[in-house]
Amino acid sequence: MHNSPGFLAQLTPAQREAVEATEGPVLVIAAAGSGKTRVITRRIAHLVHLGIPPWQILALTFTNKAAGEMADRVRSLLGERDIDARGLTITTFHSLCARILRRYAEVLGVKGLDHTYSIYDSDDQSALMKRVLKRLDLSSGNFPPSTMLGRISNLKNQLVTVESAQGQAGDFFTRQVSRVYTAYDAALRENNAVDFDDLLMLTARLLREHPEVKAELQQRFTYLLIDEYQDTNHAQFLIASELADASKNICVVGDPDQSIYAWRGADISNILDFESQYPDARVIALGQNFRSTEYILKAADELIRNNEKRKHKDLYTEREGGVLPQATLCRDEHHEAEFVLDCFQRLHEEEGLRWSDMAVFYRTNALSRVMEETLRRAGVPYIVARGTAFYQRKEVKDALAYLKTITNPLDEISLRRIINLPARGISKTTMERLERFAIHTGTSLFEALRRVQEAPALNARAIASVQRFVSTVLGWQHEAHNTAIVSDSGDDGAATAHRFADFVRRVLTESGIEKHYKKLAVGEEDAQRLENLHELISSAADFALLWFSAENDEGRGVEIDRERPEQPTLLDVLRAWLEQVSLVADVDALDSEVGALSLMTLHAAKGLEFPAVAVIGLEEGLLPHGRSNESEDALEEERRLCFVGMTRAEQHLVMTCARRRTVRGVTQSSIASRFLGELPQDVVQFSDQSEVGYEFDDDADDPLDRARQEYPKGSMVRHPQFGVGRVHSCIPGGYVKIAFPTVGVKTLAIEYARLERVE
DNA sequence: ATGGCACTCCTTTTT
DNA sequence: GGAGTGCCAT
Numbered sequence: 001m002h003n004s005p006g007f008l009a010q011l012t013p014a015q016r017e018a019v020e021a022t023e024g025p026v027l028v029i030a031a032a033g034s035g036k037t038r039v040i041t042r043r044i045a046h047l048v049h050l051g052i053p054p055w056q057i058l059a060l061t062f063t064n065k066a067a068g069e070m071a072d073r074v075r076s077l078l079g080e081r082d083i084d085a086r087g088l089t090i091t092t093f094h095s096l097c098a099r100i101l102r103r104y105a106e107v108l109g110v111k112g113l114d115h116t117y118s119i120y121d122s123d124d125q126s127a128l129m130k131r132v133l134k135r136l137d138l139s140s141g142n143f144p145p146s147t148m149l150g151r152i153s154n155l156k157n158q159l160v161t162v163e164s165a166q167g168q169a170g171d172f173f174t175r176q177v178s179r180v181y182t183a184y185d186a187a188l189r190e191n192n193a194v195d196f197d198d199l200l201m202l203t204a205r206l207l208r209e210h211p212e213v214k215a216e217l218q219q220r221f222t223y224l225l226i227d228e229y230q231d232t233n234h235a236q237f238l239i240a241s242e243l244a245d246a247s248k249n250i251c252v253v254g255d256p257d258q259s260i261y262a263w264r265g266a267d268i269s270n271i272l273d274f275e276s277q278y279p280d281a282r283v284i285a286l287g288q289n290f291r292s293t294e295y296i297l298k299a300a301d302e303l304i305r306n307n308e309k310r311k312h313k314d315l316y317t318e319r320e321g322g323v324l325p326q327a328t329l330c331r332d333e334h335h336e337a338e339f340v341l342d343c344f345q346r347l348h349e350e351e352g353l354r355w356s357d358m359a360v361f362y363r364t365n366a367l368s369r370v371m372e373e374t375l376r377r378a379g380v381p382y383i384v385a386r387g388t389a390f391y392q393r394k395e396v397k398d399a400l401a402y403l404k405t406i407t408n409p410l411d412e413i414s415l416r417r418i419i420n421l422p423a424r425g426i427s428k429t430t431m432e433r434l435e436r437f438a439i440h441t442g443t444s445l446f447e448a449l450r451r452v453q454e455a456p457a458l459n460a461r462a463i464a465s466v467q468r469f470v471s472t473v474l475g476w477q478h479e480a481h482n483t484a485i486v487s488d489s490g491d492d493g494a495a496t497a498h499r500f501a502d503f504v505r506r507v508l509t510e511s512g513i514e515k516h517y518k519k520l521a522v523g524e525e526d527a528q529r530l531e532n533l534h535e536l537i538s539s540a541a542d543f544a545l546l547w548f549s550a551e552n553d554e555g556r557g558v559e560i561d562r563e564r565p566e567q568p569t570l571l572d573v574l575r576a577w578l579e580q581v582s583l584v585a586d587v588d589a590l591d592s593e594v595g596a597l598s599l600m601t602l603h604a605a606k607g608l609e610f611p612a613v614a615v616i617g618l619e620e621g622l623l624p625h626g627r628s629n630e631s632e633d634a635l636e637e638e639r640r641l642c643f644v645g646m647t648r649a650e651q652h653l654v655m656t657c658a659r660r661r662t663v664r665g666v667t668q669s670s671i672a673s674r675f676l677g678e679l680p681q682d683v684v685q686f687s688d689q690s691e692v693g694y695e696f697d698d699d700a701d702d703p704l705d706r707a708r709q710e711y712p713k714g715s716m717v718r719h720p721q722f723g724v725g726r727v728h729s730c731i732p733g734g735y736v737k738i739a740f741p742t743v744g745v746k747t748l749a750i751e752y753a754r755l756e757r758v759e
Numbered sequence: 760a761t762g763g764c765a766c767t768c769c770t771t772t773t774t
Numbered sequence: 775g776g777a778g779t780g781c782c783a784t
Contacts, residue, residue: 062774094774122773144769196774264773364771366775388773420760427760585774603772625771641772664770665775 007046007077011038018251018284019043022050022223025244025278026251027271031315032300032647033291033609036253040227041070043251045077047223048085055087058221058243060096062228063585066607067091070227089221093236094196094583097203101194102575104213108206112189116575118404118411119582120188120195123392125149127413128191132183143176151177152184156197157233157265159204190444192410200235207242218246228607229254229274233265241277248278256311257304260603260641262633289315289647291609293322295683296653300646302680307636324685325646325653327618327676331690332660332667333367337374339689340614343654344597345378347612353652355381357611359598361645363623366663367616368599375597385600387589391581395517395529399536400581402511403504406476407575409446416445422516425465433457434466446470476507480571486548493548500573501541508533543577602645613649615642618657618673642675659690711736711755718756 008016018028018039030036040059048054061067071090078085089096098119101108105115120128129145155165155177162185165178188194194202207214224244226232229252232240244250252274259268275281289297294317301315326343330336340360347353360371368384375382390396398421401414409415420426437455438448448455452466480503486496508514517529551568587604598610602623617623624638646653657672676686711717711727717738718724728737736755 064774092774146770199774260772263771366770369775423761425760429760583774601772622771627771637772662775 007042007049011035011042012286012288014284014286014288015039017282018286019046021251021282021284022047022052022249024248025274025281027274027281027283028251028253028286029283029313030253030255030286031289031313032255032258032644033289033297033317034286035288035290036227036286037070037073037607039286040225040253041073041077044070044074044088044090044225045083048074048078048083048088049081052223053087054085055089056220056222057088057225058096058223059088059090059225060093060227060240061090062092062231063607064092064095064583064588065585065590066227066587067095092583093232093239094199095580097199097239098579098583100203100206100217101199102579104206104210107210107213108202110189110202112192113194113202114192116192116408118191118193118408118414119199119579120191120193120413121388121391121582122149123397124193124413125195128187128193129180129184132180132187136180136183138176138180143180148177148180148184152181153195153197154265155181156195156201157235159201159235159238190410191412192408193413197235200233200239204235204238204242207239214242215246217243222247222249224250226250226252227254228258230256230259230268230271231261231266232270233261234267234270235265237267237270250278257307257313257640258606258644260606260637260644262637285313287313287316289317290319291650292317292647293319293651295322295324296646296649296651298683299325299653299679300643303639303646303675303678304643306678307639309633309636323652324683325649325655325679326685326687327655327679328657328686329672329688329690330656330658332658333370333617333662334374335689336616336656336658337371339656340371340616340654341374341378341380343614343652344612345380347652353611354595355597356592356595358613359600359605359608359610359648360614360616361600361602361605361648362616363602363625363641364617365601367622371599371616381594381596383590383594383596383598385586385590385598385604387584387586389586389589390532390535391584393529393532395513395532396536398513399504399508399533400578402507402513403574404578405446405473406480406507407571407578409473409477410444412445418511418513419449419469422512424469424512425461426469427462430458430462430466472510476510477571479503480574481569483570484567485544485570485573486551486568491548493545496548496573497541497544500544500570500577501537503570503574504540505537508537540577543580544573547573547576602641605648606644609648609650611650612652612654613645614654614656615645616656617661618642618655618676619661619670620673621670622661623673623675639675642673707736711757716758718758724758 008019011019012035015035015038018026019042022043028036028039030039044057044059047057059067059070061070067090071088074088074090075085101117102115105113105117126145126149129149133143133145133148160168162178162182165181168174168178188198207217221243224240224247226240231254240250240252252271254271256268256271259266262268275283292300297315297317304310305312328339330339344358347358348355362368362371365386372382372384391400398418401417404411404414405418416431419431434448434452434455435445438445441448443451449466449470452458452463452470483499483503485499514530514533517533587600590598590600602615623642624635628634628638646655655676657676658670660667660669713727715727716724717727719738725738728739
């Protein structure tokens with residue numbers, strides 16, 4: 001037996017088995033909180049310790065955050081024993097595919113796609129889809145872009161090609177979908193662009209159709225590990241299967257009870273059928289929960305038992321007792337937020353929990369707003385898991401569109417975005433004419449811009465403007481292409497970072513967008529925009545520094561990037577940066593070091609844990625979401641979502657629902673979620689606070705009730721300034737709303753308003 | 760040509 | 775409550 005102290009210590013027999021079963025297919029069913037991350041990281045460390053070259057190991061996750069944390073932990077495990085961890089590939093499915101496609105795009109031989117491709121995010125996708133629908137004359141509204149994109153995404157995840165979609169199309173709607181799919185796909189190729197689903201689909205296709213590439217990659221990666229396997233879709237399944245086909249060293253880790261991405265094409269049968277796919281697979285179940293206290297676990301377990309399509313597995317913990325989870329009915333979303341704040345403030349002050357030990361989860365992003373406002377007012381530091389938010393800001397997208405145009409002038413979505421921003425006299429009419437010219441001559445839009453003099457019906461001013469724009473872009477392109485990014489000697493990365501950031505800065509200046517936003521920057525919001533542009537520049541510098549050290553990390557990316565240019569240029573770094581920027585996830589924004597309370601969707605919460613958790617908005621229509629009414633499967637997924645949220649909690653769990661809630665500006669009364677009814681009464685503390693004021697001291701009588709007694713609805717009061725008015729309502733927090741004939745409805749603080757009852 | 764304002768419509772979750 | 779569109783005034 002190997003003497004590998006450390007990596008096997010402090011593991012249960014099952015965990016240890018999962019770490020040591022290095023050869024052949026392995027399925028680890030890891031229940032919530034069963035030490036999955038511990039097992040995965042030690043398994044990788046163990047492999048390296050056994051002498052497997054790190055670059056032969058590939059670990060795949062769904063988010064950069066998960067990948068980053070995994071890599072950090074493996075590195076520190078190995079670092080403790082002075083083992084070199086360099087060369088490990090721990091990344092997301094999408095990043096891996098993006099890299100593979102950069103390397104093999106030309107081999108793949110898809111017309112219109114080469115290694116300079118752009119990655120379209122959802123905004124770009126929907127911009128492109130709108131153009132496609134317009135061109136097909138389907139922009140009437142019966143075919144909303146989002147629906148179309150959703151359908152196409154499903155097809156791609158199922159690896160259904162344009163051709164087979166056309167073949168299968170049956171009813172009218174499906175036929176239209178396949179028509180749109182065909183046109184949308186063609187449009188992507190015209191732009192030399194791929195969407196997120198293409199990254200997977202095209203990689204799957206590459207592996208299937210090009211045995212020589214497959215063989216190369218199989219040789220490169222002989223040990224494969226996949227996290228959250230229950231959330232893989234068919235394309236991901238195929239990629240994994242193909243990569244593992246030679247070595248059969250594939251270890252998948254997951255939990256069917258935490259499958260929450262079926263709506264995005266995740267196929268739970270990937271994990272359920274693993275054993276029939278690999279009949280000699282080792283199956284290891286990790287059942288003991290090390291995370292949550294007994295009551296929390298019991299409540300979650302009781303809930304998930306309501307799912308009928310499920311193989312039950314017992315959850316057990318040695319952490320007996322604990323604090324009872326609470327389920328509380330609140331008055332409205334403001335009250336709900338105050339209530340959560342109150343609970344957390346108590347934990348912070350009385351139990352010494354740090355803000356970073358706590359998290360609030362919700363079903364939809366829209367629910368974060370009120371919670372955020374409440375926290376801001378209370379001065380509690382918080383962070384919202386919305387990693388994409390920064391890159392979705394208008395000014396940042398504008399800047400990135402300039403950079404994308406430099407790397408890929410065929411990218412029309414980016415080109416259109418910036419062509420007249422800032423306004424440089426290239427009007428809509430001019431663009432329409434140029435577009436017609438492009439179609440007529442069978443060239444790209446950018447090519448048409450280059451040949452603007454040949455285009456008909458353009459005035460001299462427009463031509464001059466276009467020419468100036470084109471030559472600026474060509475100038476950047478030329479420079480980016482011809483500047484070596486790494487200086488010959490003595491560069492520690494700082495020079496590289498500086499050179500890259502400087503280029504980005506110059507693009508922002510010379511394009512005129514910096515000036516454009518500077519001119520606007522009078523208000524606070526506009527100043528923020530300018531600041532964001534500057535932040536983008538420093539993010540470019542940060543990236544270049546990282547890129548530099550990766551580049552000099554011997555053994556890293558050897559085979560995938562084998563044909564990398566000898567002398568990388570500015571353009572290469574720019575491409576790598578834009579790629580990384582395109583693939584950030586919302587959770588990536590979270591950083592437990594910051595010391596802030598975390599706010600995120602239940603989906604983003606998967607894989608995380610916190611000493612204290614609040615799940616808000618447990619109402620019918622919200623959780624389970626209204627859109628899940630259609631099928632029993634969808635409802636069960638909602639229940640799993642709730643389960644995932646609850647099982648993130650280590651010691652304290654608060655669940656809330658509001659009697660009334662304002663959604664999209666309309667206040668509606670709501671019904672408590674059926675999931676609350678499914679929780680066991682004996683280990684969950686239910687309470688109705690909806691009739692109680694904001695004060696939760698049990699013995700203090702309710703100030704709202706008192707106010708209502710003193711100023712009943714409809715009664716008349718006199719105000720020293722406004723005169724006599726009629727009481728409209730009493731508002732929590734010691735306020736009263738009064739309608740005065742003189743000044744209209746006023747909200748006044750009872751304590752200070754010096755009101756007088758009149759008969 | 761450009762920018763501002765009022766109108767409508769839509770909203771689940773995400774790489 | 776937000777984004778996108780279309781119209782109007784500059």
